[in-house]
Amino acid sequence: xxxxxxxxxxxxxxxxxxxxxxxxxxxxxxxxxxxxxxxxxxxxxxxxxxxxxxxxxxxxxxxxxxxxxxxxxxxxxxxxxxxxxxxxxxxxxxxxxxxxxxxxxxxxxxxxxxxxxxxxxxxxxxxxxxxxxxxxxxxxxxxxxxxxxxxxxxxxxxxxxxxxxxxxxxxxxxxxxxxxxxxxxxxxxxxxxxxxxxxxxxxxxxxxxxxxxxxxxxxxxxxxxxxxxxxxxxxxxxxxxxxxxxxxxxxxxxxxxxxxxxxxxxxxxxxxxxxxxxxxxxxxxxxxxxxxxxxxxxxxxxxxxxxxxxxxxxxxxxxxxxxxxxxxxxxxxxxxxxxxxxxxxxxxxxxxxxxxxxxxxxxxxxxxxxxxxxxx
RNA sequence: GGGAGAGUUCCAGAGUGGCCAAAUGGGGCAGACUGUAAAUCUGUUAGCGUAGCUUUCGGUGGUUCGAAUCCAUCCUCUCCCA
Numbered sequence: 027x028x029x030x031x032x033x034x035x036x037x038x039x040x041x042x043x044x045x046x047x048x049x050x051x052x053x054x055x056x057x058x059x060x061x062x063x064x065x066x067x068x069x070x071x072x073x074x075x076x077x078x079x080x081x082x083x084x085x086x087x088x089x090x091x092x093x094x095x096x097x098x099x100x101x102x103x104x105x106x107x108x109x110x111x112x113x114x115x116x117x118x119x120x121x122x123x124x125x126x127x128x129x130x131x132x133x134x135x136x137x138x139x140x141x142x143x144x145x146x147x148x149x150x151x152x153x154x155x156x157x158x159x160x161x162x163x164x165x166x167x168x169x170x171x172x173x174x175x176x177x178x179x180x181x182x183x184x185x186x187x188x189x190x191x192x193x194x195x196x197x198x199x200x201x202x203x204x205x206x207x208x209x210x211x212x213x214x215x216x217x218x219x220x221x222x223x224x225x226x227x228x229x230x231x232x233x234x235x236x237x238x239x240x241x242x243x244x245x246x247x248x249x250x251x252x253x254x255x256x257x258x259x260x261x262x263x264x265x266x267x268x269x270x271x272x273x274x275x276x277x278x279x280x281x282x283x284x285x286x287x288x289x290x291x292x293x294x295x296x297x298x299x300x301x302x303x304x305x306x307x308x309x310x311x312x313x314x315x316x317x318x319x320x321x322x323x324x325x326x327x328x329x330x331x332x333x334x335x336x337x338x339x340x341x342x343x344x345x346x347x348x349x350x351x352x353x354x355x356x357x358x359x360x361x362x363x364x365x366x367x368x369x370x371x372x373x374x375x376x377x378x379x380x381x382x383x384x385x386x387x388x389x390x391x392x393x394x395x396x397x398x399x400x401x402x
Numbered sequence: 403g404g405g406a407g408a409g410u411u412c413c414a415g416a417g418u419g420g421c422c423a424a425a426u427g428g429g430g431c432a433g434a435c436u437g438u439a440a441a442u443c444u445g446u447u448a449g450c451g452u453a454g455c456u457u458u459c460g461g462u463g464g465u466u467c468g469a470a471u472c473c474a475u476c477c478u479c480u481c482c483c484a
Contacts, residue, residue, distance in 0.1 A: 062438050084437075122437045143439040169437075218437085249436045277437035284436075299438045306441050307434085322431070352441095353430095360441045 027166075027214045027241040029273050035387040039265060039292035042382040045242075045273055047114040047166040048211035049106065052081045054273060054294040055375045055382075057285070058116060059368050060302060062086040063093070064109040067302055068361045069368070071111050077338050078368035079376070082113055082166075084297050087159050088120030088151075092142050096162045104164025104209045116297075117165035119156050121218070121246070122278070125174035133173065135190070153197035157205065157215070164209045169244060169277075170198045172218045177251035184222040191220050192234050199238055214241035216275060223252050225263050232267035242273040242295070249279045258287055265292040282311055282374055282398045286391050289378050296375070301367035306360040308352045311370045315400030317345075319363065324349040331362070337369035 028046040045052040059066045059074065061083045066074055074080045085105055090096075094108075102108035105115055124131055124138045131140035137152030153171045160168035172191040175184055195217050202215050217235040221227030235243060245264050248257045261276065268274055275295035276288050285296050301311060310317040312332050317324070327345040335341070339362045351359035381390040 060438065067438085068441080086438080089438085116437095118437045123439090125437095127439070172437095174437075244437080246437065275437090280436045298436050299440090300436055303438060303440065303442085304435060307443090309435080318433085320432085355441075357441065 027212070029242065029271065031271065033383045033385075035382050035385055038290050038388045038391075040289050040378070040382050040387050041292060041294060042379045043273065043294055045294075047082070048213075049112060049114040049166055050081070052114060053376075053379060055285075055289050055378055056081055056295050057371045057375045058082050058084050058295065058297040059371075060084045060297050060299045061109075061111075063089050064105055066364070066368070067306065068357070068364050071109070073365060074111075074368070075113065078365055079336070079372045080113070080368065081372075083111060083115055085109075085115055085117050085163065085165065086120065086123070087117050087156060087163065087169075088123040090117075090163055091120070091149075091159050092144055096159055099164070100162050100208065104162075106164060114166040115164075116167040117160050117163055117169060118277075119160070119169040119171045120151055121169070121172040122174050124151070125176070125250075133190075135193075137171070137194075138173075153194040154201045157198050157201040161205055161208055161213065164207075165213060166211075167242065168202075168213055168215045170195050170215060170217045172220060172246060174220070174247045174250070175222055177222065177247075179222050181222075181224055181227075184220075184224055184227055188220050188227055188231055191218070192231070195235065195238070216240055216242045216244045218244040218246040218277065219264050219268075220247045221260075222247060223256050223260060225260070228260050228263050229267060232264045236267065236269055240272065242275055243268045244275040244277050245293070246277045248276065249284065254284065254287070257284070258291060261288055261291045261293060282371070283395050285371075285374060286378060286395055286398070289375070289382075290388070290391055298371075301371045302364050305363035305367040308359075308363065309367075310363060311367050311398075312402070313370075313394075314397055315402045317402045319345065319349050319352050321349075331366055332370070335366060335369060336373045337365050339365045340369070 029043055031041050031043045033042040043054040045054055059080050064085050066083060099105055099108055106112060127143060131138055137150055139150050141148055156171040171194050173187045175187045198215060207213050217238055217240050219231045219235055221231045245261060248260060265274060273294040274292060276293045278298055279288060279296055280298055308318055308320040310319055313334050324345045329345060330341050331343055331345055331348055332340040343362055348359060348362055381387040
């Protein structure tokens, strides 16, 4: 996998780049819609690609392993063919599920024993098995199996957890080296920097991780409850250590403002459920701020959903209509809101990229952040 | 014409002397959501600026220390039999 930097900007660590994957070129900064179960909920791939301009999407190892299962994915010839998405796919390792499904799992040196949230059946994930599963899935970018500790973890737990994540990382790379891709193209493995909100642990993790000469590096365990300034500080610390010539991926982040701030600090790749999940729950992101489309004030607003929007839905439907659909519980509401939000998120990073290339990112960002923080 | 029953806060519908500003559901209003166990979850929904006070359970009048609950009467509605 090749990554090339095309531009950086004065007074900022921001970068514009290009990532060449087996399934196509990704221009960075990039936002990657989350498609946990090999589907970005409610959106046809045609619309995902042509309307919302998604360049690469996520899928999830934990969820695909449980359903439909590795066998079906192998029979299909990998997840791309299974779900008919021809572009690049990144799979999360299930590390986040180990965190978010706490209560039905047990961590050991070997890996993580857990019970399926679907039927309660018992399973074991190890760094090796997770790499194997991602081989079977056929992701362009595989993620290392990590532990994502709670945001408020005490230092001793964070340190212990970090060491475990590092030992697991070595095992992930060993497994990667000793196995072959199943579908004829090379797969990349991204390590994940952890360390909670402890600066020295973050530095230690970034230094540990970069010795693996990976195709890209991820920053995990952020936006899990800590204040945004703390998150930004952690990004700054880590980005100083990570290699300049490789993409940096901030996992699970975030709000439009979070994303611009992270781009400013050198992050190239993002994913977040916010545009999709919040969209399904009636929240719209726009350049003028966020909208709760359920609010009564939109009841008779027959203006387009978003005059500045780049999606077909923005100009085809009115706010009053989308509110009606949302309040009525109509499934089309979720589809329209999701398309709008994804189109907005990709537009957000695309404009950021354009301003990086133009050299005025910093001033543009300052103005954008003010507007984006508003509630309409 | 005869008989039976019912009218409760936005709606449906509990409650049948004090623990009732009144269950529950719906609807309304608002909020949350950051590597998706989420088309989910939470709050609120008589008035006044909390404690507390004030006006509500078809209308009117009464019984009682006290009434949505008991009595009288009026109004409205539903069902059954002719």
